[in-house]
Amino acid sequence: xxxxxxxxxxxxxxxxxxxxxTSLCIAAGATEASGLVPxxxxxxxxxxxxxALRLRAAHQLLPEANxxxxxxxxxxxxxxxxxxxxxxxxAASAITPRSVALxxxxxxxxxxxTDEAAIRxxxxxxxxxxxxxxxxxxxxxQTRRPKERLEAALLAAAQPLSGKRQAQFTQAFGYQxxxxxxxxxxxxxxxxxxxxxxxxxxxxxxIAALHAAQExxx
Numbered sequence: 001x002x003x004x005x006x007x008x009x010x011x012x013x014x015x016x017x018x019x020x021x022t023s024l025c026i027a028a029g030a031t032e033a034s035g036l037v038p039x040x041x042x043x044x045x046x047x048x049x050x051x052a053l054r055l056r057a058a059h060q061l062l063p064e065a066n067x068x069x070x071x072x073x074x075x076x077x078x079x080x081x082x083x084x085x086x087x088x089x090x091a092a093s094a095i096t097p098r099s100v101a102l103x104x105x106x107x108x109x110x111x112x113x114t115d116e117a118a119i120r121x122x123x124x125x126x127x128x129x130x131x132x133x134x135x136x137x138x139x140x141x142q143t144r145r146p147k148e149r150l151e152a153a154l155l156a157a158a159q160p161l162s163g164k165r166q167a168q169f170t171q172a173f174g175y176q177x178x179x180x181x182x183x184x185x186x187x188x189x190x191x192x193x194x195x196x197x198x199x200x201x202x203x204x205x206x207i208a209a210l211h212a213a214q215e216x217x218x
Contacts, residue, residue: 016181028207051089123157
């Protein structure tokens with residue numbers, strides 16, 4: 001069964017998740033899988049941030065997609081509100097593809113705090129020994145402001161830097177974040193984070209439903 005999915009994210013750097021979502025689809029039973037971020041820039045009129053409108057526009061741009069991953073950071077300990085918002089937006093959009101909510105607890109950067117070696121590598125000092133003050137794995141999803149913690153860890157890993165070089169390094173955070181997303185190791189330790197486990201399990205359920213629907217049509 002072939003899966004064509006779209007990732008409706010919160011920013012431009014979410015493309016780093018596409019390969020990981022492809023892997024999740026294949027692991028869940030898809031024989032082929034490929035994904036894109038909707039090219040909203042092609043639209044003549046900007047659609048803003050209304051999620052239902054974004055979902056509808058994504059479906060119009062790429063109607064062949066049969067699965068939507070919808071990313072919203074939880075921005076708090078309890079992700080229930082975001083899951084409800086995504087479900088309501090899908091219903092309001094009145095589109096037919098299956099959907100999977102992608103809701104990191106607090107922020108996506110929490111997932112990137114799991115890989116110290118990647119942080120050092122992206123910072124340009126893979127053999128560095130400077131303390132990064134990363135939270136323990138069992139505390140990551142309780143860590144407030146993980147984006148700030150990640151920025152601080154990258155900066156600590158890159159030292160020593162002069163004032164000018166430090167400013168340039170800090171300004172490159174978006175690029176560094178994309179690199180870390182692309183290098184995110186699927187499996188352990190992510191399998192110990194509740195948000196990732198739900199994403200994995202919900203993807204498996206969506207793939208199973210798509211397969212059942214395809215079988216019913218044959």
